[in-house]
Amino acid sequence: MSLITRIVRSAADGDAAPPYASNRLLAALRPDALAALAPHLVLVDLPAEAVLFDAGDDVQHTYLPCGPTQVSLLVVTADGQEIETASIGLEGAIGGVVSAGFKPAYGRAVVRTPGHAFCIPTQKLEEVKTATPLIADMFDRYADVMIAQMMQLAACNALHPIEQRVGRWLLFAHDRAGDEPIRLTQETLAQMLGVQRTTISAVARTLQDAGVIDIGRGKVTIRDRAGLERRACECHDAVEAHFRRVLPKVET
Incomplete structure (x- = not known):
């Protein structure tokens, strides 16, 4: 099951503007696109070692990490070993990036560096993407970057x-x-x-x-x-260069 931790701030709170700039995907959106997404975003705490979803889970929530927050995507072997296949931080999102509906997770998502993240129900994100092509395009591009990172890490783990x-x-x-x-x-x-x-x-x-x-x-x-x-090795620079080509408006 997907985990939502303590809510820090919801869209209904009016005491201060949510720190959208702390996630670079959100910061790169035009004001009209961000306005379509913002009412559905909730800022939550992600404690260290929290499991956001596990293999086989229906990924019901999407998280956009803020600041130093870092989440690892892991493959868990039959004997219980965990191997990282991707790492997601303030430059991206985790869970429900491509599609909604019952799409069981292949691996485990674990918070490695605690902090905050914006959280949105994956089904609601899908509705916003359908209504706002700019948001859909950005998430599609980010999915490409994620695949590139996984490919590079597979090569890195084998060769370096x-x-x-x-x-x-x-x-x-x-x-x-x-x-x-x-x-x-x-x-x-x-x-x-x-x-x-x-x-x-x-x-x-x-x-x-x-x-x-x-x-x-x-x-x-x-x-x-x-x-x-x-x-x-060259793997960090290779992934960052691809990120800049695919998402040139998002700082890395």
């Missing part, structure tokens, strides 16, 4: 050494966190990348010794973005 893969993941997280530390444990990163925790610990020490990152308890601070980019 673990230090480069860690660098790629941290670059995506840094894009979303900005100057704030990335809330992440080494155990979680090991699970997502499908390696042992000791392997991640060794990579983290190497990066910290090189002055690229600073490791705290459950947090990672990027100290040298350029240095991290040099140590990462």
Whole structure:
């Protein structure tokens, strides 16, 4: 079942304008298109490790993460291992991106970095897309970007050494966190990348010794973005370049 956590602000609240600029898909919409979508958006809390939907669930809600909030799409193996196949943050949306109706989820969606997200019933989103072609086009383009990310990650996981893969993941997280530390444990990163925790610990020490990152308890601070980019593979840049081509009006 889809999880909606504590409501922070609904469309009926009049105390302050909802922070639509904190999700770049919403920020890129023309005022008339945003006006068609806004009455149905609710700002909610997404706590760390919350499961938004699981394999086989009917995806009843769509989430648009804000700020540093980050959600992982995972494939869960028969023996319970979780492998990340995509990561979604303030640049996108998760659940119901393409269509409504009973479309069972193939994998699990888990909140990795807690924060806020705008939430809309998937059926209502489908109605708005039908009535507003501009919104439908934007979500179709974003679906293309999601497929590209999954394809690139499949190649990355098969071909690139673990230090480069860690660098790629941290670059995506840094894009979303900005100057704030990335809330992440080494155990979680090991699970997502499908390696042992000791392997991640060794990579983290190497990066910290090189002055690229600073490791705290459950947090990672990027100290040298350029240095991290040099140590990462080309996968982050490849996905970002495709994003800019497909969604040129959305900042990444």
